[in-house]
Amino acid sequence: MTDQNHDEIPEVIPDYVEPAAPPSLDSEAAEKAAAERDIAVGVGQTLVEIDNLSVTFGGLTALDSVSFDIKRGEILGLIGPNGAGKTTCFNAMTGVYKPSGGDVRLEGVSLLRKKQHTITRMGLARTFQNIRLWGEMTALENVAVGLDTRHRTSLFGAMLGIPRHRREEKSTIERGMALLEFVGIAEAAMTKASALPYGHQRRLEIARALATDPKLLCLDEPAAGFNPAEKEDLMELIRTIRDDGYTVLLIEHDMKLVMGVTDRIVVLEFGKLLAEGPPKEIRENPAVISAYLGEEAQV
Numbered sequence: 471m472t473d474q475n476h477d478e479i480p481e482v483i484p485d486y487v488e489p490a491a492p493p494s495l496d497s498e499a500a501e502k503a504a505a506e507r508d509i510a511v512g513v514g515q516t517l518v519e520i521d522n523l524s525v526t527f528g529g530l531t532a533l534d535s536v537s538f539d540i541k542r543g544e545i546l547g548l549i550g551p552n553g554a555g556k557t558t559c560f561n562a563m564t565g566v567y568k569p570s571g572g573d574v575r576l577e578g579v580s581l582l583r584k585k586q587h588t589i590t591r592m593g594l595a596r597t598f599q600n601i602r603l604w605g606e607m608t609a610l611e612n613v614a615v616g617l618d619t620r621h622r623t624s625l626f627g628a629m630l631g632i633p634r635h636r637r638e639e640k641s642t643i644e645r646g647m648a649l650l651e652f653v654g655i656a657e658a659a660m661t662k663a664s665a666l667p668y669g670h671q672r673r674l675e676i677a678r679a680l681a682t683d684p685k686l687l688c689l690d691e692p693a694a695g696f697n698p699a700e701k702e703d704l705m706e707l708i709r710t711i712r713d714d715g716y717t718v719l720l721i722e723h724d725m726k727l728v729m730g731v732t733d734r735i736v737v738l739e740f741g742k743l744l745a746e747g748p749p750k751e752i753r754e755n756p757a758v759i760s761a762y763l764g765e766e767a768q769v
């Protein structure tokens with residue numbers, strides 16, 4: 471949904487910041503958090519195809535025949551001025567909005583007409599611009615909800631306490647704790663989500679999305695409301711997530727963050743694809759600069 475927080479609008483395109491070396495991973499936490507995943511298989515292959523995707527709201531075309539690919543193992547930035555169609559694109563990909571045309575394919579399989587929870591199970595997870603956590607549940611319980619989407623025990627099996635259910639319960643706690651550790655908030659595992667500091671809530675959202683073991687993690691403005699130091703930490707976390715074998719699609723208004731963390735960038739303007747390329751190229755693209763200058767002039 472459109473965010474009217476103009477504090478987040480970049481001052482045109484700031485100086486390019488060369489990405490720092492990735493931090494070392496806590497390999498034990500990473501292994502528990504993603505025990506069943508084939509890490510870094512097929513890096514660089516097409517994971518998601520956005521194919522002539524269109525979304526209309528009444529007379530308004532919010533997304534107009536947009537096409538781009540997301541490659542396995544990359545951090546792809548999705549940027550554009552306010553109202554360009556970024557969140558609409560996320561919503562069409564994740565089954566929140568029904569596209570009026572085109573297709574979205576994950577590993578060649580169309581996501582159209584699939585329910586949101588089916589799309590999650592197929593491997594597409596997201597966070598929201600406005601944090602959506604279960605406020606009365608602890609941080610660990612919030613992550614457990616994500617992990618539950620992967621369990622195979624039937625309700626009947628759970629009621630009978632069959633060994634597989636007990637194993638799954640134990641692994642939920644272990645993997646949940648590993649995920650909280652992975653995003654850096656393990657000490658807050660037993661704290662109610664609503665009582666967590668804002669930055670921890672953002673990290674918890676990411677942990678909950680990772681709990682579904684996604685092939686693609688979509689982050690919608692994860693740095694909104696962060697101070698510069700928190701943004702630096704977030705960039706490090708996003709790189710760590712990518713280096714652990716996940717593919718990331720990132721909507722973000724903060725240009726320093728986008729330029730510093732992404733491998734490639736797709737730019738939307740007025741619902742259309744404006745440009746696509748590596749950060750250095752995008753930063754120097756006259757059409758992109760003028761799109762942002764236009765936005766600045768409107769502020």
Ligand SMILES: Nc1ncnc2c1ncn2[C@@H]1O[C@H](COP(=O)(O)OP(=O)(O)OP(=O)(O)O)[C@@H](O)[C@H]1O
Nearest residue numbers: 471472473527532551552553554555556557558559
């Ligand atoms: N549910 C909706 N009903 C009607 N119009 C909508 C809806 N969602 C989005 N729009 C409109 O579609 C256009 C694209 O909005 P969208 O939120 O996707 O842009 P955005 O690029 O994510 O912007 P922002 O950076 O401000 O979040 C805007 O004109 C917006 O007002």
